[in-house]
Amino acid sequence: MSDANSRSGDVLRGLLAAMSPTERETLDVVERVKARVMRTKARDGAVEAAFATQRRELVTRIDLARPLGPGNRSEVRALVLTGNTGAGKSSLLSRTISAVPGFEGFGVPKSGCPAISVLTPAPCNPKALGLELCRRLGYPLTAERSLPYVWATARDRMELHGIAVLHLDEIHSVLATANEKELTQLRMMLKTFLASPDWPVALLLSGLTEVIPFLEGPTELDDDDRPKPDTKGELRRRCLFVHLPSLTLPKDARRVTEAGNGPAAKKASDPEMVTVAVADMAGVAGMSLQADAVHALIPRLIHASLYELGTSLQIAQEAIALGHEASPRAKLLTAKQFKLAYRMRTACGDEMNPFHAADWLKIDCRLVLKQNRDEAEAVRIAREVA
Incomplete structure (x- = not known):
């Protein structure tokens, strides 16, 4: 092992050793x-x-x-x-x-x-x-x-x-x-x-x-209109x-239709797919996912992640960690932990938190440090005017 790798290993082992038993x-x-x-x-x-x-x-x-x-x-x-x-x-x-x-x-x-x-x-x-x-x-x-x-x-x-x-x-x-x-x-x-x-x-x-675009498009021409290599x-x-591809929500994002039952069952929707994954991860931490998650929670998670699977799973992992650290330790993974995880990520107020707001589909989840929807709208209008 090189000296640099050895030093790096020493630093990481030192950080690990400094953790409390609860943190470990x-x-x-x-x-x-x-x-x-x-x-x-x-x-x-x-x-x-x-x-x-x-x-x-x-x-x-x-x-x-x-x-x-x-x-x-x-x-x-x-x-x-x-x-x-x-x-x-x-x-x-x-x-x-x-x-x-x-x-x-x-x-x-x-x-x-x-x-x-x-x-x-x-x-x-x-x-x-x-x-x-x-x-x-x-x-x-x-x-x-x-x-x-x-x-x-x-x-x-x-x-x-x-x-x-x-x-x-x-x-x-x-x-x-x-x-x-x-x-x-x-x-x-x-x-x-x-x-x-x-x-x-x-x-x-x-x-x-x-x-x-780096790989597609017509053959380019030089100054004399001759094809370049x-x-x-x-x-x-x-x-x-x-x-x-990005994840998608059904037309009515608040009501995911059941799939996967019977011989004529269709392919599971993205909310159903993510629900299975989140429930599996929660089970590792000794937690159950709220029963109506596929309708009430996972569509909010997909929207909060800007419809990307990797980000959805990251937010879920952070919510599970917060539930595990809670006192008393959470046994049920609900919107409460997701709301805290999203707040920790963005520092947004409750009205800009898709796990709290009633009209969560209208929230622009690219925003951070926003306390309410009125403030966000004022910023958007100011930018358009400028």
Whole structure:
């Protein structure tokens, strides 16, 4: 273990040792609650299928008369996973990769896992991303190095360490600040990872939906109206796309229809799906979910999370922790704990709290530090006038 890792470990162990027995007990519950996983065929199944395709391509030979190895491997493709903030993209990829035999230890430094994850710095450009990749590969470079040198070094280090899968998380961070020339360079460099004749690397690109224009659109023209090299098309045809849609509420959000009973049962609604997940997490903490949650509580939770699954589960986890810490300890998970969790997140007053207000569907849950609806409306009008 390096000196830096040793020091970091000492700091974390010191923080843990300083906790009181009560805090340690709550931590144990929170860890077990967060360890619960909600799998769905539409989300998990799509990502698992795409990653299975990538793994198969990683070990596909070009020449059947020669053994598998560098120089005798097919091109691989990139998985592009998009969704709004809070959709749960990173956690979904992490658990998908970690569950595959041969990829144990994903995300753990020096685990020997053939896949690594790099968080795209912000703000960022292609060189900064390449430098961060080299740093994660244990080979830091100075910014004076040229862009081609930085990315060539990254590819060499990946082959040296046997890294076959590269996850670039929040890839939209580089797209937000890079100019058109830099975006073209980035597409060419990513394509090189996929099509390298010696060591092709499967890419996992996760980010906001702003990633899509980076890969789609017509061939651009130069100043003489001649087609430029179609770098978008070259990368796009080597991609597999999965989008995580936002959650939805039925037309009457206060009354979720029953589903899942009888031979003609329809697919469970999003509120029903989230209800099952929240009840499961609450059970880990020895709590029951209020009986009418699917009608009275979960639609409010979905609205409070801006209709994103990952955020919904995070708020639920925070509500469960507050219920566990209460005195006396809560046995029933109700709107009370969710109201406190939302207040802790946003510092909003009760009339702006979707777990308290009667007309909660009208609340803009992007707002924070708002005491009442009148104040929020005044701010909105002032902005429009300005």
